[in-house]
Amino acid sequence: MDRTEQFLKELTETPGVSGYESQVRALMRRYLEPVATIAQDRIGSIIGKRVGQSKSPRVMLVGHMDEIGFMVRHITKEGFIKFQPLGGWWDQVLLGQRVTLKTCQGDVTGIIGAKPPHLLPKDERDKVVEKKDMYIDIGATSKEEVAEAGVRVGDPIIPVSEFTVLANPQTYMAKALDNRVGCALAVQALERLAQDQHPNTLYAVGTVMEEVGLRGAKTTAHVVEPDVAIVLEVDICGDVPGIKDEESAVKLGAGPSMLVFDARMIPNLKLRDLVIATAEELEIPLQFSSMSGGATDGGMVHLHNEGVPAVVIGVPTRHIHSHAAIMHRQDYDRALDLIVALVKKLDESTVKDLVI
Structure with a gap:
């Protein structure tokens, strides 16, 4: 390198x-x-x-x-995090992606999720899920657990993706x-x-x-x-x-x-x-x-x-x-x-x- x-x-x-x-x-x-x-x-x-x-x-x-990234906008009573996009995100690229929340107590890892397709009627299953219907899951079961992890409204959220040299060593992914x-x-x-x-x-x-x-x-x-x-x-x-x-x-x-x-x-x-x-x-x-x-x-x-x-x-x-x-x-x-x-x-x- x-x-x-x-x-x-x-x-x-x-x-x-x-x-x-x-x-x-x-x-x-x-x-x-x-x-x-x-x-x-x-x-x-x-x-x-x-x-x-x-x-x-x-x-x-x-x-x-x-x-581009996100910001914590709201924490539900069940412990899920609703987010505010920072910059232009295409809905199709978000679901299932890992993110890091930068908190006052350190980094917290989460994943972007939405209502499971198994529970959706067929006409909804074929539609693109919009950002407003997504959430971030950090593995909590209550709002109190999220607070204990140090997560607060306004905390920044960063995509997780390490710098990688690809098969052609002249190409980089990050x-x-x-x-x-x-x-x-x-x-x-x-x-x-x-x-x-x-x-x-x-x-x-x-x-x-x-x-x-x-x-x-x-x-x-x-x-x-x-x-x-x-x-x-x-x-x-x-x-x-x-x-x-x-x-x-x-x-x-x-x-x-x-x-x-x-x-x-x-x-x-x-x-x-x-x-x-x-x-x-x-x-x-x-x-x-x-x-x-x-x-x-x-x-x-x-x-x-x-x-x-x-x-x-x-x-x-x-x-x-x-x-x-x-x-x-x-x-x-x-x-x-x-x-x-x-x-x-x-x-x-x-x-x-x-x-x-």
Whole structure:
């Protein structure tokens, strides 16, 4: 296991659902402190600053720390836990999955359940169970037992899924790849550039609460006051059964991607073209993606003050927003090379010229 693989393992196995990112922040701080000056906003996002050959332009690399998860919403008198989703969950992926409740007395393990199919009439058996009808079972038989275990309303609930190297050793499966991949890219890009020259001041930012409304992106933009932003994300693979190329042509292992459209942002066109040109120079295959049903931290950052030229670079990932997603290491490494090369080009005159 090399350093990058170890870093991804640590990041993905660290719990940090939206609003509860402190352990992820501590891990990012540990990696950033040797190479950056550390700051935080007042809602928990972390910012690593590295001054290069010039104080300006200010280049912001953004990855969100939070993963999707749940929160304890209600405890029934029989000892079952009703939950509030944090982020977008698809009902089909939930039943039978293990979860960890982070309580004042330590971790408590549970499983997501629903009314047994054996007791359902046939017409109900064929329907998808909705989240509102599910519960978490920790093996308790009363509300009092749940309280004795330390579980309280408001406690965070984290999916259980360890980092796993798959049969192809270049592919990794883990929870929270969305978006610990972006956090890792931001940190490792700054680490690489700390050993080299860059004509700007670089900020590696881990934001909070992206999955519930791009909240940390808004506050960190006020702290950094970026002149240009590169949002680092996972991207949705379209190479699984049932998806046509016209819906998504993004494939695992075929290179990093660039988002040309999402529900909250169209990238700066000159910055988009600079990404394309840089990928071509490095002979990095670049895939193109659009997403009409979602957004990234760029949706908030690019509207800061008078506006910030921004673009999203992604690592193609299968099965995001579930207990376990799959990424390809080569896509990650190529994305990192592309980001580092791009930052080196972002001098004062280049960034000024990005304004359309």
